Amino acid sequence: xxxxxxxxxxxxxLMLSVLxxxxxxxxxxxxxxxxxxxxxxxxxxxxxxDADRQTDQRRQPxxxxxxxxxxxxxxxxxxEANAGYSTELLARGGGPPGTGNGAGxxxxxxxxxxxxxxxxxxxxxxxxxxxxxxxxxxxxxxDVSGLDLITFFFAYHDVTYLPVDRATMNKKMFAAxxxxxxxxxxxxSAKPGDGITVGKTLHRIEESVLRQEIExxxxxxxxxxxxxxxxxxxxxxxxxxxxxxxxxFVLKFQRPM
Numbered sequence: 001x002x003x004x005x006x007x008x009x010x011x012x013x014l015m016l017s018v019l020x021x022x023x024x025x026x027x028x029x030x031x032x033x034x035x036x037x038x039x040x041x042x043x044x045x046x047x048x049x050d051a052d053r054q055t056d057q058r059r060q061p062x063x064x065x066x067x068x069x070x071x072x073x074x075x076x077x078x079x080e081a082n083a084g085y086s087t088e089l090l091a092r093g094g095g096p097p098g099t100g101n102g103a104g105x106x107x108x109x110x111x112x113x114x115x116x117x118x119x120x121x122x123x124x125x126x127x128x129x130x131x132x133x134x135x136x137x138x139x140x141x142x143d144v145s146g147l148d149l150i151t152f153f154f155a156y157h158d159v160t161y162l163p164v165d166r167a168t169m170n171k172k173m174f175a176a177x178x179x180x181x182x183x184x185x186x187x188x189s190a191k192p193g194d195g196i197t198v199g200k201t202l203h204r205i206e207e208s209v210l211r212q213e214i215e216x217x218x219x220x221x222x223x224x225x226x227x228x229x230x231x232x233x234x235x236x237x238x239x240x241x242x243x244x245x246x247x248x249f250v251l252k253f254q255r256p257m
Contacts, residue, residue: 036066036069036071037065037070037071037072037093039061039062039063039065039066039070039093040062042061042062042065042089042092042093043056043061043062043065043089045092045125047123047124047125048088052085052088055085058245058246059085059228060227060228061086061089063225063227064086064089064186064225064227064250065089065090065093067184067223067225067227067250067252068149068151068182068184068252069182070090070093070149071093072093074148074149075146075147075148075149076090076147076148076149076150076151077139077140077144077147077149077150077151077173077176078090078150078151078153079139079150079151079152079153079155079173080152080153080155080156080158080159081117082117082155083117083120084117084120084121084126086151086153087126088120088123088125088126090151091125091126092125136159136162136164136169137164137165137168137169137172138168138172139169139172139173140172140173140175140176144176145175145176145178146177146178146181147176147177147178147181148177148178148181148182149177149181149182149183149184150173150176150177150181150182150183150184151183151184151185152173152183152184152185152186153185153186153187154186154187154188154248155187156185156187156205156210157187157188157190157196157199157203157204157205158199158203159199160196160199160200160205161196161199161200166213167213167216167217170213170214170216170217170219171217171218173217174217174218174219174255177255178255179255179256179257180254180255180256180257181254181255182222182252182253182254182255183214183219183252183253183254183255184250184251184252184253185210185214185250185251185253186225186228186248186249186250186251187204187205187207187210187248187249188202188203188204188205188239188246188247188248189204189205189206189207189233189235189246189247189248189249190202190204190205190206190207190235191206191234191235191236192206192208193206194206194235195209196209201238202236202237202238202239203238203239203240204235204239207249207251210251211251214251214253215253218255218256219253219254219255220253220254220255220256221251221252221253222252222253222254223251223252224249224250224251224252225249225250225251225252226250227250228247228248228249228250229247229248229249230244230245230246230247230248231247232244232245233245233246233247235247
């Protein structure tokens, strides 16, 4: 697939399936020694790029992986993967015989630098990555089910200004998870009352509105992370030009058992 995709493809998403153990339906297992993975060691891996380490400063990946509870063998879908920063971390955290999937909106590949995903796919940590094109309204391949985890990082706000049926998308994610499976969403926080009106202008979304949409699909909120919170952010500036660190929320939802 070419590196660049035109904006008219904005309803398409790029699915990266990180396959191990030869099957996308591999069962989730814990690390071989039964212990929690060393997330700090995963982030400190010497073959990670300098660009990713720069991103680490604001994304706090070790804390994110710990909040998620990534384990070896998990079947994971990373929605809207963009350049694959989080997809690679999830692949490293899952490890053999895990399955990870990263999804990225093809419409954002054009002019956004996200074509770097093709370069990232050549790295040893991503050696089992394949690309599949899907719609946001139907993001899960028909042969994929029983996922342990879906992540949706800093891009749900983008879907609010695209002609996407978010209710359908959320129900598809719900159906793709196994009972007890998790959906973890992080995004840039908007002011109370802004709702989805600043998704395109400021690239933010009101936390309570996002939560309402996700819970309407059947999910239950089980945990909130505060490690990306910045109370000094007035939440009135575009996130790419904020004079202070951007206030961001992290929410963990679960498909009930």
